[in-house]
Amino acid sequence: MLLFARYREAAGRAALEVDVPAGATLGQVWERVREQVPALRGEERPLLACDRAYSSADRVVSEGQEIAAFPPVSGG
Amino acid sequence: MLLFARYREAAGRAALEVDVPAGATLGQVWERVREQVPALRGEERPLLACDRAYSSADRVVSEGQEIAAFPPVSGG
């Protein structure tokens, strides 16, 4: 799972690999990431993306998809 | 009186001198200009300026002021 901005800083890296069972959702992947990164424990509502498009937490992910989690955006 | 755009074209020059009595208004100056330029006879409501600011036709003009008449503007 790709991480950006404060999440990346908290994790100390740009991406994290986690193991999830087949049929897991984006939200479940994020749960696993939070288990590994204590500084992210409080982050219950990240923005989530699947294959470079915003996705909801209940979307089922599959092998080979590019998934990402990040805080509210602040570009411009 | 300075003339611009179609008025200038109609008069064939950029400015016209007319004689008016002391105490004449901008509107009266414009009447004299129309008498001299047949192509402007139909122009009853020009925009008028005195010393580079919009002025009404009833403004009294005096010696040495810069006065102008022109059609509706179309810059931009």
Next chain:
Amino acid sequence: MSGLYRIEDGPIDPGEAIGAVGGPDRGAIATFTGTARDHHGGRRVVALEYQAYAPMAEEVLRAIGAEVAERFGTPHVAILHRIGRLAIGEASVVVAVAAAHRREALAGCAYAIERLKAMAPIWKREHYEDGAAWIEGCTDAGG
């Protein structure tokens, strides 16, 4: 405080206007560039020509800058208007407004171009393949 108001007998550059209004305490610069369009009312236009009552026009542009400062709270305004003959695609007018925040810059810029079209003593002449005509009055259809 920035302020740049000029009637110019030659090319005008959006970059100059942007540079004139920018500064370290400003986060937003809105600009409007009017360009010579190749058609008007279904007719093909081959060139444009602008004439101005230049000294009065510069006073009017300066007054529009003062209105923007009063209404939108920012004094950083540049307005350049070209006169003479323009080829299709060339810039006829550039307005730039900078402000601390985007809303004031965007609203101030939109306001300034509307006011310029209504008030500045400048006239456009369209050249067609078979003649030319002075345009009178600012129209909604205009650029």
Next chain:
Amino acid sequence: MSGLYRIEDGPIDPGEAIGAVGGPDRGAIATFTGTARDHHGGRRVVALEYQAYAPMAEEVLRAIGAEVAERFGTPHVAILHRIGRLAIGEASVVVAVAAAHRREALAGCAYAIERLKAMAPIWKREHYEDGAAWIEGCTDAGG
């Protein structure tokens, strides 16, 4: 049809965006340039840093261009966003929208910058004299 959507790790130029959207059938180009401001919420800012999820951000910018085309009837849109570290005064974002007439260009440009701030996966980090902080969420106060 013009369309230029780029996340750039280096200076961005309003002139490039204006050049990319202009054309003979267009009379109006509206642009918005966001610049690094030296203060935020009463605090002195010495530099800005932007990070982007670049491939997704470029898709989002392209989608914003398509929204502008649909809502304002013009496909001539350019959006450039810089990432990395910026000195105060440097441009972080440039939006340019060209259209036949000014109203569509101005409204399309204002719409595009609002959408970018709400949707593009890009984050700003402010550097202060004594530290730095990620900014989260687009605020009304932002440039």
